[in-house]
Amino acid sequence: MKTITILSGKGGVGKSSITASLSILLAKKYKIVAVDCDVDAPNLGLLFGIKKFKNIEKVSTNYKAFTNKKINKCKNIDLVNICAFHAISLKGKVPVINKLLCEGCGACKLLCPEGIELKKVKNAEVGETKTRYGFYIVSGQLKIGESGSGNVVEVVKERARKIAKKINADFIVVDSSAGIGCQVIASIRDSDYVVAIREPTPSALSDLKRVLKVVEHFKIPYGIVINKFDINKRFAKKIENFARKSEITIIGKLPYDKSFVEALVNLEPVVVYNKKFEKLFLDILNNVNYYLK
Numbered sequence: 001m002k003t004i005t006i007l008s009g010k011g012g013v014g015k016s017s018i019t020a021s022l023s024i025l026l027a028k029k030y031k032i033v034a035v036d037c038d039v040d041a042p043n044l045g046l047l048f049g050i051k052k053f054k055n056i057e058k059v060s061t062n063y064k065a066f067t068n069k070k071i072n073k074c075k076n077i078d079l080v081n082i083c084a085f086h087a088i089s090l091k092g093k094v095p096v097i098n099k100l101l102c103e104g105c106g107a108c109k110l111l112c113p114e115g116i117e118l119k120k121v122k123n124a125e126v127g128e129t130k131t132r133y134g135f136y137i138v139s140g141q142l143k144i145g146e147s148g149s150g151n152v153v154e155v156v157k158e159r160a161r162k163i164a165k166k167i168n169a170d171f172i173v174v175d176s177s178a179g180i181g182c183q184v185i186a187s188i189r190d191s192d193y194v195v196a197i198r199e200p201t202p203s204a205l206s207d208l209k210r211v212l213k214v215v216e217h218f219k220i221p222y223g224i225v226i227n228k229f230d231i232n233k234r235f236a237k238k239i240e241n242f243a244r245k246s247e248i249t250i251i252g253k254l255p256y257d258k259s260f261v262e263a264l265v266n267l268e269p270v271v272v273y274n275k276k277f278e279k280l281f282l283d284i285l286n287n288v289n290y291y292l293k
C-alpha cells in the first residue's frame with residue numbers, strides 16, 4: 001500500500017480539486033482511500049458531493065487549563081504574565097482563563113500547581129463515508145478556537161490506514177493542508193510520494209521552495225504540478241527553470257479552464273464534470289506511478 005500526498009505552499013491553488021480528480025482516476029484501477037487532512041478547512045468531501053460523514057468520533061488531542069477552588073489562594077502575581085497567549089486575566093484578584101485563547105502549554109500550572117489543572121479537551125471530530133464513486137473518504141475537522149491540529153491529522157490518517165488495511169487498499173490519497181506547519185508535517189510524514197501544486201504567481205517560487213524543504217527533510221520523492229500554467233506563462237517558465245536547475249520533475253501542467261470552476265459549483269471532480277481532462281490527470285498519475293515503482 002502506497003501513500004500519495006498532495007500539498008501546496010499556499011492555499012487556494014486547486015489542491016483539493018486536483019486531489020479529487022486524481023482519486024477518481026486511481027479508483028478506476030485500484031482500491032483507494034481518500035483522506036482530507038486539511039483539518040482547519042476540510043472540503044475534499046464536498047468535491048465528491050458528500051454532505052454528511054458517518055461514524056463521527058470526537059477526538060481529544062489537546063489540553064486546556066482549568067482553575068479550581070484553590071486558585072483563590074494563589075498569590076503568584078506572575079500568573080497573568082506567564083501566559084504567552086494572553087489567556088489569563090484577573091477578575092478582582094482571582095485569575096481567570098479564557099478557554100479560546102488557552103493553548104494548553106501548562107506554564108501556568110507550573111506557577112500554581114494546586115489551583116490549576118490541565119485537562120484533555122475534545123478538540124476535533126473525525127468521520128468517514130463511502131463516496132458515490134465507490135471508495136472511502138476519511139475527514140477530520142478541528143473545532144473553532146482549538147489547537148493540536150497536527151495530532152488531529154495523525155488520528156485522521158490512522159482511521160484511514162485501518163480502513164485501507166481492511167479493504168486491502170493499494171493507495172491512500174492524502175489532501176494536505178496548505179502551508180508548512182504541523183498539519184503539513186503530519187500529512188506528509190509517512191508518504192511514499194508528494195505532489196506539490198503551484199500556480200504561476202509572483203509568490204510561487206518562494207512558497208514552493210519553502211514547502212519543498214519540508215518534503216526534502218523527510219527524504220520523500222516528489223514532483224510539481226503547475227496549475228493554470230497558461231495564466232502567466234512568464235512565471236510558469238520561472239518555475240520550470242527552477243525545476244530544471246534543481247533536478248525536480250514537473251509531473252503535470254494543467255490549463256486554466258472554466259470547467260474547473262463549474263465542476264466545483266456542481267460538487268464534482270473536474271474529470272467527472274468534463275471528460276476531456278482525464279488525459280491530463282492520467283499523465284500526472286503515470287508520472288507518479290513511475291516514481292513509485
Ligand code: SF4
Nearest residue numbers: 083102103105106108
Ligand atoms: S496552559 Fe498555557 S496557554 Fe493555557 S492558560 Fe496556562 S499558560 Fe496560558
